[in-house]
Amino acid sequence: MTPLPGGSTREDLTSALRRWTGKPGLVVEDVTTAPVAHRYSAPTTRALTRVRVSARDTAGTVVVRLVAKELQRALEGLPPEIPPEARAYIDSQIPWRVEADVYTGPVRGCLPPGLHMPGLVHVSEGPGDRVTLWLEEICAVDRPWTADDVRRAATGLGRLAVRRRGEPRIEVPHGSFLANFVANRLGRRALPLLADDGTWAHPAMRSPEVTALRADLARLAGRVPALAAGLSAVPELPAHGDATPANLLRPAAEPGVFVLLDWGTSTPAPAGYDVVPLVFGDAEAGTVPPDAVPALLDVAVPAYAEGMAAEGLEVPVERLERAVVTAALLRYPCTSLPLDELEGPPGDGLVAHAREKAAFVRMVLDLEPRLAALSGR
Template identity: 35%
Template sequence: MVATDALGPAAVDDDELARMLAAHLALDGPAAVRDVEVSEFAYDLVAITTRSRHLVRGTLVTSEGERPFRLFVKVVQAWERSPLFAQVPEHLRAVAAAGVPWRTEPLAYRSDLAHRLPAGLTMPAAIAVRDLDDLSCAVWLEELDVVDEPWDGHRSTRAARLLGRLSGSPRVAPLAGVGGVRFTLRDYRDGRLAHQVVPMLRDDGVWRHPLVADAFDADLRGRLLEAAGRAGELVEEAMALPHLPAHGDACPNNLLAVRGVDGFVLVDYGYWMPMPAGADLGQLLVGDVQTGRAPAGDLAGRDAAHRAAYVAGLREEGCDVPAEVVARGHALHHLLLTGLSSLPSEHLGAEPSPALTALARDRAAIARFCLDRVDETATG
């Protein structure tokens, strides 16, 4: 029996695991592993391109002595392999599959992006990246000693400044398209927005659901429908703005505090690609609000602080994209990707609860904020 059998298709034998570790550590001479243990890594958020997450721990034995190792193994896969893909109507499956760039994350870890990130940002060390077949890949990373730190104003504005530095960095710029994916807001408009989001906004039954009706009033419904009707022109406006490297999902859950690291460890690179300047500010602001981990609170005040910090980060890297262009790119991207899809559709079949009621109201606050920002940043 192979010690890593619990990894399924990602399993390797002891000799191969020892070779992987020795190569990563640049060790000379023979190496072996012992006391290898595999455990499933608990994670409470659904990710359609993640098949599994495991921890692999043990001891590496070399001529220089013994050392413990702690690894995190993530198997990423094409969306069509997710059980949730069965919910996609058959005539839309080709479009849906093309709209989720699952290969980007392995390619990011195969690149030298870690050596190009600005000071204050880093990423887990990749021990190995191994293709399993044409539609899946195993990413072997160092296990991180994550520290639970509160997201106060200082921490979030520091993250915004570093995201600005990431977007403005001339060293990062050559890897903006490392995933080789030509996925843009036009693809999102013609895919999920057209076939899922807009039809839901036009569904009277959804608006009559108590969870929605109690939080999304008639005025908000009208504004969302009007914006959905203008989605085509809003996308084209956003496409004409400067595009910069972006993490793509810079929510607090993907900006980790790790023991011994001064700054943040960025994880989950599935949507790493060029995006309108300021795009990463959306998930930084509301990522935890969308999932119910944090209340909406003063979205406008926090967003203003984030934008100022992001622009400061751009300037530190010599990027001169105007602040008003950042504001507009952020506003358009946030409305299209988040504001229009703010209805709590995934909870409409759940039993009513105070927590879901609060979540729906916070989702409504996100929608109003996104709409307001698009109105406030409009010119002419």
């Protein structure tokens, strides 16, 4: 039989499948595995493996399709060229077990109608600081998102955030993913690079579209502390943290349902934070044009507010929108240009990539007047 991800044994898998399927006589006959084509952006993801299990019981043949997600300490997934002291610091700032804790914790019991999580079939620990989550594979539709998809997802995310208020707080460095991002990705990395003349001398940063951003990014950098402080105007709630459309699967067998994946940044956040990746995520990834975002923001913010209100927490839409735009200004403009790629050869591809990212950054920066108008209400 094919070696199993995470060091699990055939006996482990059989026992887990018996529990999950409710078939105590299930016998595993064959297992095949294949790596999932996926760009790993987080050092805590060791591997994703698609697993097909052929089994039998008294009723006949049973085929189960799973995805095994192997998690690890960030230290194991960081590039070797990073100096040891920096590696140790980064490792200390990334709580690698959060996703496993979410899947095995109370979140599943808080899900509102229309939001699901993949079924958790098995959890295997080790070797070392590693955990493997054996999850139900979701057969999802692959079609562009509509404004109605965004509305329904935002409503569900608003309901879920309020429903999770009673959970034990997930403790992470700096208190939340967003605060950690501001302290580390912005404060220790992006802002010093953007303040360096050498950064802007790179060929990829010298095209007019990119150069035109410099003064605005410098002004935004000076406002980061005030922007972060302004988020206290809304309640703090548990968030998914990375609710992009790519992490909200739409099962072919269950129209109208979303299945939430990738809970590794599920920490406390300002109310409305999940609207940020929901609305901006595809544009950041380059799969939709940046100019589609403002209209989707107009759909998602009221829907999220309605979801919160349905669970008993009222936050004025204007205040919620102010928090969402503020979080987007912290999250994207100063980190979306390809700063981490400037040490390599420039090449036409990097120059074009920087231009594409510049269009996204410009769109987010252009939301600042909207923030000013909301602040006056």
